[in-house]
Amino acid sequence: MPGKKAIFAKVMRAIGLPPIVTRMRSLVCDEVTILAYHRVLDIADETAYPFDPDLISASSADFRWQMAYIQKHYTPITFGRLLDCLDGKDTLPPRPIIVTFDDGFDDNYHFAFPVLKSLGVPATIFISTGYIDQPRTFWFDWLYYLYNMAAASPVQPLSFAGASFSLSRDPARRQEITANLYNHAKRLPDDVLRTEIAALEKRVGVSYPENGFPQSRPLSWKQVREMASHGIELGSHSVTHPILANLSETKLHEELTVSKARLEHEIGQPVDIIAYPVGYDFAFNEKVIEAARKAGYRLGACYLPGINRAKQMDLFRLKRLHVERYVDRSYFQTMLALPEFFS
Structure with a gap:
């Protein structure tokens, strides 16, 4: 409505x-x-x-x-x-x-x-x-991409800086969850944020394409x-x-x-x-x-x-x-x- x-x-x-x-x-x-x-x-x-x-x-x-x-x-x-x-x-x-x-x-x-x-x-x-x-794209768009890749994997749920987030491919649910993920990420000390994103890359098994x-x-x-x-x-x-x-x-x-x-x-x-x-x-x-x-x-x-x-x-x-x-x-x-x- x-x-x-x-x-x-x-x-x-x-x-x-x-x-x-x-x-x-x-x-x-x-x-x-x-x-x-x-x-x-x-x-x-x-x-x-x-x-x-x-x-x-x-x-x-x-x-x-x-x-x-x-x-x-x-x-x-x-x-x-x-x-x-x-x-x-x-x-x-x-x-x-x-x-x-x-x-x-x-x-x-x-x-x-x-x-x-x-x-x-x-x-x-x-x-x-x-x-x-x-x-490399901006860290926040890369974090969203990593969430998407995690949602396509059998790993449940996603852990990020001490918080746990469920995974979903449904667009509406995905936006709700990633909004919570972003809010969590944006309140972290900057060095912790970068370290957590790098660690998430490894856990999801995604490497950044050269181009x-x-x-x-x-x-x-x-x-x-x-x-x-x-x-x-x-x-x-x-x-x-x-x-x-x-x-x-x-x-x-x-x-x-x-x-x-x-x-x-x-x-x-x-x-x-x-x-x-x-x-x-x-x-x-x-x-x-x-x-x-x-x-x-x-x-x-x-x-x-x-x-x-x-x-x-x-x-x-x-x-x-x-x-x-x-x-x-x-x-x-x-x-x-x-x-x-x-x-």
Whole structure:
């Protein structure tokens, strides 16, 4: 049965209210909306897809529709322009919106970038620099793959860092279990997390293919540079995508400064913005924010849902609206028009 929010969104769209509410809202609310995406990808059969389908924010067709919609009803900007406004060099346009991507999967280049370029919509990609140009995918997608491989084996259940997880090939049940696995993994000390993933590889008996997986591949630096040359803004997402709040001060400083320096070297532009990996309240704290300031960042985006009031903006806790694969066109329109109802 559809959720109440989805039903409400369909009713709103059916009577044509979202664009009207959006225009009325902009007359009384001075705010900046930030959208959070991960991947744009088309998969024909979820049951045969070995990686995390919840990282897919939209199909290529839905993403094109979404970008055309915000181009018509909002003013897409970059964080660079937002900083100019904060510095008094510019003023915010009507209904400003920022499109962001986390991690740095190569479908950002193959499927999202052509749409953004053709529509003239700017976007920001937050990149975990240690994965770029590497065959290995991001640790969280690899962990999902290992779970899938374990579920196809006779081993029951899966043990990970002192916790036990049942195995299932049913898509709905699998997503529920892997969500619990992720929540457990994300709260581990970073060195323990990496050790446990390596140990799980051995237990499942899976070795990483030399050329990686075409369905879950990081960007290349060549792709990053090309996108930067065509107006895509780059931000840091650390080096190895750790939970920053779990790191020592030394390791935290390294993750923040090395990623920033590498990006600036590759694109020849300053990098002033970071998105905290995972980005929920357990993943960053005052220690992380202070370290980000010291590393030279001027803005920090989290993954807490919501919008940002222009005159009360918390520059290192910028909230974002999540675009997920269940977000249909009605939901997308209404979420932007009434973000409080969907946050």
